[in-house]
Amino acid sequence: MIEDKNPLRTPIEQLGEFGLIDHITKSFNIQNSGTVKAIGDDAAVVKFEKHTVITTDMLVEGIHFDLSYVPLKHLGYKSIMVNLSDVYAMNAVATQVTVSIAISNRFPVEAVEELYEGIALACMNYNVDLIGGDTTASNTGLVISVTALGEQDKDKIIYRSGAGDGDLLVVTGDVGAAYMGLQILEREKAVFKANPSSQPDIEAYSYLIERQLKPEARKDIAKLLEELDVKPTSMIDVSDGLSSEIIHLCKQSSVGMKLYEEKIPLDPTVISACEEFNLDSTTVALSGGEDYELLFTIKQEDFPKIKANPSLSIIGHVLPQSDGIHLVTRSGEQIAIKAMGWNSFEN
Numbered sequence: 001m002i003e004d005k006n007p008l009r010t011p012i013e014q015l016g017e018f019g020l021i022d023h024i025t026k027s028f029n030i031q032n033s034g035t036v037k038a039i040g041d042d043a044a045v046v047k048f049e050k051h052t053v054i055t056t057d058m059l060v061e062g063i064h065f066d067l068s069y070v071p072l073k074h075l076g077y078k079s080i081m082v083n084l085s086d087v088y089a090m091n092a093v094a095t096q097v098t099v100s101i102a103i104s105n106r107f108p109v110e111a112v113e114e115l116y117e118g119i120a121l122a123c124m125n126y127n128v129d130l131i132g133g134d135t136t137a138s139n140t141g142l143v144i145s146v147t148a149l150g151e152q153d154k155d156k157i158i159y160r161s162g163a164g165d166g167d168l169l170v171v172t173g174d175v176g177a178a179y180m181g182l183q184i185l186e187r188e189k190a191v192f193k194a195n196p197s198s199q200p201d202i203e204a205y206s207y208l209i210e211r212q213l214k215p216e217a218r219k220d221i222a223k224l225l226e227e228l229d230v231k232p233t234s235m236i237d238v239s240d241g242l243s244s245e246i247i248h249l250c251k252q253s254s255v256g257m258k259l260y261e262e263k264i265p266l267d268p269t270v271i272s273a274c275e276e277f278n279l280d281s282t283t284v285a286l287s288g289g290e291d292y293e294l295l296f297t298i299k300q301e302d303f304p305k306i307k308a309n310p311s312l313s314i315i316g317h318v319l320p321q322s323d324g325i326h327l328v329t330r331s332g333e334q335i336a337i338k339a340m341g342w343n344s345f346e347n
């Protein structure tokens, strides 16, 4: 489908590896003074005044994305977002990325251009520099591996391990929408396969689809928390669903947690889509994933500073480890949160 959309199909062999790299990277500008040398030498050179944060994520066709409904530009944008989200989850400022791709000859140069348009837009919007990468052939699919670098003062970096008994659990934005966006895209793909002349019916779900295809990492939260004079005790980004992120925080901090079902922030369109798909919206929030929101704990005394903020929801609190990790349902029932998401059949 992607190939059909673009009338121009220049084979990658025509440019060769070096020609392709030159072609796709020539329009990137450097925005950070810490970027000493970007693309073009044997290695990039960066200079940091503070501690350096490094993270890598790989996206594999057929595992993490399906090109029959993910436009390459969105894929490029998202591949940067998933990495920046991890930098922001350390409370660091993202500064540079490297992008490595393995690509089969079924993709023309124009497809790579589209991918890099998304990467360039993400770099521009988030003030990060593309400083290098690698390009190689692949037998079948497309693989994108991004490494992001960031920096922060030693004492401002926030780990998963700092949550303490009595702390409040806070999540930014809302959760579950990206997962429901994926359900809608999968459904429309199936409808299209059955009847290629059908028009996709996705208008009512634009927020959900945007959350799936064009996630935005929470660059703004570090600044917001500084303005509010709140320093989280622990933090993680929500990439795999609330339940597994809560378990990570609890394990690393050696604490227990209570999460309140009624407090989980859901967009109204998530609730209506869940009804339509006959899914439980709490399960979607707990196990869905790809929200790229931040989940963190704060000291109880900081409650007044954040309570009125529309970007922040208090969804639970920290307990001693021996109390375990539980969801408190709307009816007051306590259900253990398990590693593989939320198991509604066990207590």
Ligand code: ADP
Binding pocket: 021, 025, 038, 039, 040, 041, 042, 043, 044, 099, 100, 101, 130, 131, 132, 133, 134, 135
């Ligand atoms: P080398 O052979 O020294 O590894 P390459 O020919 O692989 O060099 O890359 C040349 C330059 O282009 C390097 O600066 C490298 O970081 C950059 N580069 C290669 N592939 C990509 C890519 N897919 N995206 C961004 N930069 C790339």
Ligand code: MG
Binding pocket: 133, 134, 135
């Ligand atoms: Mg190389």
